[in-house]
Amino acid sequence: MKYVSMKKSLSITIFAIILASFSANVANAESIPEWVKNNALWYGQGDISEKEFLNAIKFLIENGVLIVEASDSKYPKNIDATVIIPNGNSDIDSTGFYLPLNLEIPTNTVVTWVNDDSVPHNIQSLDKLGKVADIFNSPPLNTGDRFEFNFEESGVYNYYCSFHPWRVGSITVE
Numbered sequence: 001m002k003y004v005s006m007k008k009s010l011s012i013t014i015f016a017i018i019l020a021s022f023s024a025n026v027a028n029a030e031s032i033p034e035w036v037k038n039n040a041l042w043y044g045q046g047d048i049s050e051k052e053f054l055n056a057i058k059f060l061i062e063n064g065v066l067i068v069e070a071s072d073s074k075y076p077k078n079i080d081a082t083v084i085i086p087n088g089n090s091d092i093d094s095t096g097f098y099l100p101l102n103l104e105i106p107t108n109t110v111v112t113w114v115n116d117d118s119v120p121h122n123i124q125s126l127d128k129l130g131k132v133a134d135i136f137n138s139p140p141l142n143t144g145d146r147f148e149f150n151f152e153e154s155g156v157y158n159y160y161c162s163f164h165p166w167r168v169g170s171i172t173v174e
């Protein structure tokens with residue numbers, strides 16, 4: 001009995017997913033064949049096997065009725081790949097760290113640095129020894145200026161500001 005009720009709740013869950021995808025695209029709702037709808041019901045009642053039910057789901061996916069998107073839950077779809085240089089960043093005694101101090105992004109993400117401080121800063125990539133590397137290097141950024149770089153390869157990238165070398169941040173590309 002327990003197994004049947006478990007199957008029932010699973011079929012309800014899958015049905016809810018199917019219904020949710022209907023409301024997202026009403027046109028698609030009409031293309032769900034009756035036999036698939038019945039399968040979900042029968043599966044819940046224990047009238048058909050799991051394999052038969054999964055075949056029905058497979059049919060929906062293969063025919064583009066149910067769209068399953070590959071998603072990496074770690075990263076939101078429109079990742080906010082922005083690093084703020086906050087007010088007070090130039091002051092060695094302040095907590096004006098880069099926001100975020102370490103930005104984690106997938107490959108092929110454009111990172112934008114924004115200078116929100118009252119004085120100019122720059123962004124200079126560093127090698128493993130802490131020396132300036134020719135990877136991404138901005139001109140001096142005045143208040144409100146932006147600098148962009150597209151990270152194509154995975155790795156950990158450190159950077160600093162040559163005017164205020166105590167400010168070091170990193171970008172982790174996975």
Ligand SMILES: [Cu+2]
Nearest residue numbers: 121161163164
């Ligand atoms: Cu600076």
